[in-house]
Amino acid sequence: MLSEVKGGKANINSDMQKHAIIHIDMDCFFVSVIIRNYPELIDKPVAVCHSDNPKGTAEISSANYPARDYGVRAGMFVRDAKARCPHLVIVPYDFEAYEEVADQFYSILHKHCNKVQALSCDEAFLDVTECGNNNPEQIASMIRMEIAGTTRCTASAGIAENLLLARLATRSAKPNGQCFIPSEKVDDYLNSLPVKALPGIGHALEEKLKSRQVQTCGQLRMVSKEALHKDFGTKIGDMLWNYCRGIDNRMVEVVQETKSIGAEVNWGVRFDGSTDCENFLMNLCKEVSLRLQGCGVQGRAITVKVRKRKKGAEEPIKFMGCGDCETMSRSMTIPVPTDNVVSLQRITKQIFASFHIDVKEIRGIGLQISKLESVDISRQGHEENTLESWLTSSSEKIKTQCKRISSSVKQDTGEVLVADAECQSKCRNYEHSKSIYTNGTGSCPSEINLGSSRSHENRTSTLPPLCYLDIDVVKSLPQEIISEMNDMYKGELCAFLEKHEEDGRGNAHLSTKSTAEENDTISAASYQRVNCDTSIDMTVGHSDPVKLNSSARNEGKQPLCYPAVSMSNLAFESKVLNPEANEFTAGKSMTRTPCKVQSAHASCSRSDDLQMRTTNLVDLMPNSLTQADASVLEQLPEDLKADIIESLPAHRAVNSVGNDPIGFVRAFPNNVGVQNLEYPKTHLWLESPPKWVVMFQTSNCLILNIIAELYTKSRANGLLSSTFQSMFSFLPLTSESCSEEWDETLSSLCELLTQYVNLKIESDIEELYNCFCFLKRCSSMSHLLLEVYSNVLPLLQASVSENYGGIFKL
């Protein structure tokens, strides 16, 4: 009790205590790093830019102070900069050097202070309240001197009692200086300060305030808090009210969780046709997948952002720019976090299709993953939830079951599972086994290696042989699922299906055939992805540049892909308004690639245990913290917490960027023969499908995919395969049910599931059960769906670990 009181008092004291904050920022970072090696340029106007073309629309990334005296600003077109300053020296980017200096910068900061909040590659907050005996100004001075000595670049610092004032002080300090704002000077300092100078007030807020006759902090203080709340909302209203008075209650946050990871390209995007667009989207998924894996996180929310040329907008002033655009974004939340490229691709395609956009109008595309969970937590307790793992685990079950059966029936059966008719018939004859075995209909092309060692190089070896699959069931799967499975079988599945098709052609299978063709049409027209010859590269963790395949139409002309350009080569240090173009020009802060983490990841994926053990612990630390990590960290004892934080890579705020695997699609004005596909032509849903259909379609659970597919097909009067026709013919999922209300739809679904479970023929009940458990986690799951779930749950639980059939022949 005493300690409680003490603790409470200590907290109050620390809350009341006046903090000492340093904000430190390198001066014109990108330029400074370059001209270290060119002392003759130090007094000359210099800017970093991709191009020195005096007529070009390349953008200035960073300008040194002599250049700024001429009015040169970051974000300006190089031609405008040259117009203001004809002698402006343009120097190229050097990202390796930026990284090196950023490392040195942060090492120095951490040496002087253990409360460092990274803001960007060249900027940080330090809480020096309890930082030795020196006063804050002395600490800042020492740090700046050490930075200059080590990096040969200058930094400026602001010192004040809170983050806001420290940051404002840095503005006054620049370049190569430092500034302390004592509490008693705050009012004077702020009174005439333009509101735009406050961090958080940009162009839009400035204009909005201007229209209310507010241009300075002094004027802003005249506005009541209530009025601000009314006009700007609670949070922004509070921010305005506090900031113009120099009040800022934020603390230096040493650990910052990563909330989203994504990639977008808004330059050079001019799609010829839907194939180009498709390729680009798929590559974007690959890139984002690699970034997620590089950060050791997976996400549940997938957001696709599209910039579409505004109606009537001309080709932009900026070469290959996106011009005046309408932006659209749409997201989908899935129940299971993923970093899997195939899952991302499937979902991304679905979201993209829902835009119904003419690909030629697209000027930019982005993909962002949020609702992140760290891999360790999300992978806990269950396998990677992909179709492949589902198939292979099923395969394992076959093996186990057969082994058991074989050994009990016939003692001399070898360890290798042989898919011959003899074994199968024995399995079938085994009284208590509801075997998953097929009757063995002749040759079985994929029985190679089944039951042999689990080789990682050849993962196909763990897939079940094709002859075990129930062809009717496979054919009734969503086309995308078939396509994925085909990739896993390295194209053999499609060949197998075709062969089956030919075999059955004589036997009046015309209706089935037409269904299959319809399926093919859907897939080819909307995605043009299914190709029996393609196989996907299963390896992950590499950073090979990915190039767009040039379409046949473009062969012999300029390649559609951009040469492998490092993503970081596209980077800017800052972003400003470009008044001439009347549009925003953008850049990105140099993001420090966590090389350690990425190489650790790469070596993990291809190294053995010994190498892993010799890997430095720090190298294996994730470079990204999730909420879960952070909250666990919070509960640790102080000293342990400090140790862990110290071992984290320095720039917590900085995110990873891999090499650029995204090909840049360029426009070819003279290109002819452009196909303008309406996109997507064959989408079965004229409006958005019901949410549960979308969720089931995009679920990794095969059973749910099937249900969604069945529902969709029956709605479109599509024919079901004979297997499903007989199995579901009695179910109320006919076309007229599509006009019913949601609850009726869902009660139909409930009924379907109930019967489905009662039938005990179909498939992996356990998987279905698990999928429902996952689905429940989906925050967008409706009450009705939950109701379905709770109705079916007892049945599911009763059936768990019972019969198994699923995609396999019974």
Added chain:
DNA sequence: ATCCTCCCCTAC
């Protein structure tokens, strides 16, 4: 009331 999605705004 609370959550979620789709924007917009902001910073570097």
Added chain:
DNA sequence: TAAGGTAGGGGAGGAT
């Protein structure tokens, strides 16, 4: 030619 990226925060408005 050029390489307009990345991420966090919050408001409006709808769904639950």
